Amino acid sequence: MSHAYTRGALAAMALGAALISTSAVFVKWVGIGPTASAFWRMGLAAVLLLAWLLRGEMRRAWKPDARVFGLLVVAALFFAADLWMWHRSILYVGVGLATLLGNFQVFALAAYGSFVLGERGGWRLWTGLLMALAGLALLLAPGWEGFDARFRIGIAxxxxxxxxxxxxxxxxxxxxxxxxxxxxxxxxxWLCLLTAALLLPMSLLGGEALQPQGVRDWSALLAYALIAQVFGWLVIGRVMPKLPAGVLGLCLLLQPLLSYVWDALLFGTRLGVVELFGLGLSLAGIFLGLVRGQTRREPATATS
Incomplete structure (x- = not known):
């Protein structure tokens, strides 16, 4: 791989991470319920992607077989649950912390690999997990006694x-x-379509109003679907195999890091010295978790 091509892939990966880092911002901006906003994210993304799929060369490559479709259904079930919880976490604890917590998925994947597939985590994984948990403790400890039940539920x-x-x-x-x-x-x-189909009844059963309120809501939801779900995921999906795991892990850390930047700039969230140290420690731990499979060339992945 040439250095020029590597720089191009690196720039594209950084752009993709920056795009998806805006996800939680749009959730905070819309005036409808958390499940309803998740439905619109996936539903609008499905409509936007359909236009792409209707191009001539794509029409023959859209229908999966029964086994792949079954895996997509399972993936959609998990993703619907993911968005249901994550959107509430954003509203309860804030843009930055909710995004950081979602990035702990690297350790959930490691647990699956260890207990189900019999993989050995290695020193990077266990060191990273301890660092990430210690950093999270430092982020939460200074104000824990003053946090209300809603905030603590948001952490969960x-x-x-x-x-x-x-x-x-x-x-x-x-x-x-x-x-x-x-x-x-x-x-x-297919993922967007199936997830939207699951989120629609979840929103209605939860008593949430589906109708966005005015231009502000529609603009935020359309930007959410287009920037975070379509552009962000397509860019990352295309460039991810072209980068080594260590570089990829550093790029993906832009998502939780930038989410704290947006949180500070747009919503006034401020971190003290202890919290900043905790954030850095958690990000370093997540990085070690992301590159744990470097020898197996296991791809790291961005969060929601």
Whole structure:
């Protein structure tokens, strides 16, 4: 791989991570409920991706076989649960912390590999896990006594997001590995469509109003679907195999790091010295978790 090509792939990966880092911002901006906003994210993304799939060369590469479709259904179930919890975590604990908690999915995947597949985690994984947990403790410890029940539930939802997203990745990667002629864009379209179909009744049963309120809501939801779900995922999906795991891990850390930047700039969230040290420690731990499979060339993955 040439250095010029590497720089191009690196720039594209950084762009993709920056795009998906905006996800939680749009959730905070819309005036409808958390499940309803998740439905619109996936539903609008499905419509936007359909236009891509209707191009002539893509029409023959959109229909998966029964086994791959079954894996997509399982992936959609996990992803619907992921978005249901993550959107609530965003509203309860804030953009930055909710995104950081979602990135703990690297340890959920490691647990699956260890307990189900019999993989050995190695020193990077266990060191990274301890660092990430210690960093999280430092982030939460200074104000823990003053946090209300809603905030603490938001922490639980954030960690639940990591578990659900790990389940999604396992199923979706299995489907991608067996997709044969099916285009990756088509896999993403099916995921969006199936997840939206699950989130619609979840929103209605939860008593949430589906109708966005005015231009502000529609603009935020359309940007959420287009920037975070379509552009972000397509860019990352295309460039991810072209970068070594260590570089990829550093690029993906832009997502939780930038989410704290957006949180500070747009919502006034401020971290003290202890919290900043905790954030850095957690990010370093997540990085070690992301590159744990470097010798196996296991791809790291962005979060929701």
């Amino acid at each position: 939802f954030g960690l639940g997001t990591a578990v659900a997203y790990g389940g999604f990745l396992i199923a979706f990667r299995a489907g991608q590995a067996q997709r044969a002629h099916v285009a990756n864009e088509a896999m993403l379209w």
